[in-house]
Amino acid sequence: MRGTITVFAASSLTAAYTVIGKNFERAHPGSMVKLSYGGSAALVAQIQQGAIGDVFASADQPNMQKLVDAGLVAGSPTIFAHNRLDIVVAAGNPKHIAGLSDLARSGLVVVLCAPVVPCGHYAAQALQKAGVTVKPASQETDVKSVVSKVALGEADAGMVYVTDVKAAGAAVQGVEIPVGQNVVADYPVVVLKDAQNGQLAKAFVAYLLGGGQQTLARYGFTRP
Template identity: 50%
Template sequence: MKRFLLILAALLSTAACSDDPWAEEPDSPPRQVTLTVFAAASLKGAFTEIGEKFESEYSLVTVRFNFAGSSDLVAQIQQGAPADVFASADTKNMDVAITASLLDGSAKNFATNTLEIATPRDNPAKIESIRDLGSPGIKVVLCAEQVPCGSAAKKVAEVSGVDVRPVSEELSVTDVLGKVISGEADAGLVYVTDLKAAGDKVIGIEFPESAGVVNTYPVAALKGNVGDGLAEAFINFVTGTEGQAVLAEAGFGAP
């Protein structure tokens, strides 16, 4: 075990001379290491790409993701689900993790995100602004309030003075987007990044009030993580040049 720790520490701290520093241990075969990352649903596209890039640099590391609503992820961690890193779509749920003494070290902010209105491609309800979401007969789908996108949606509605009465409340932003794409809803409030990822499957409608409600995304290592500095290395990758470039391309703002 001691030899393994020394080898992994060298891998994580330097850009080794060999393309695969693990290949130089003939006496004991190198061990594949799995890093488990619990991440907000809105991070799926960007983090999947970041995970692939991280794996390409650390050849014997496999990054395994669990994407869901941030509040659901915190609950899973509190109930003992094994995870090494937690990336939340807001500081509120990270604070829950902090209060529950789940972190190994401190959290780092790595991205921001704002909301936008999503409608089906034909926009059957002719939605043009946030105020239209309060009109009678409009089928609106939102995230549940305990989920970051739901908390943000509530704040946006309050700032706009709009009484939005959703026909459905979902546990992740991807579920909201799915109902809009399928035509089950006339509109939904989702992140700008989700609209960008959806491409021409939906129409995105910007509204100025969204600028007043910005979600900040923090990431942290969890207690009982795989160790050897691997969780910290992943976090540094996310907050570093390569990770930030992927996030920016996906539409996330700087922290």
């Protein structure tokens, strides 16, 4: 099975998918996986505007549903992974943040994802569960931007996925959000209707649900 596929993937999948793409290529000699990362909402907009790709992996169901409703997918989306939220803080947790309630403290600079981005509406759900109101200093277009601002000292804290904290390395650390306040993020994947290499795209999705699960687990994702 030879050829090239373009995979549109949510930013939070960057570390895991980079490895999965290489492993898939090794398992399918003659194949090439081109990865295009971004916020799920931004990727949906690109696809709706005619961007050519073979596979789309979203960090939530609502953005995937937009493509389903527009008739831009081939078949039904499949959940391939779950994720959950963490509070991301600078290494050493200098502001001594212990939970979501601390994010409402006066003088604390908190950044969140924008509401249209999966990590943004997941964060809103978690804060609502905790009964906490946060006024973010900024609303970012993807999780990588939130992590970056905390790592660079431009913000004291943010809300991202557990997997993003894990992938960021020593510059940041995570503060666990209790199960009762946390939100489970569903990650669906689908072959796109206008896929240039439908057969290879289907093989990639099958790999995600099979051999790719080990890599996803290594980066903090859980099985569906």
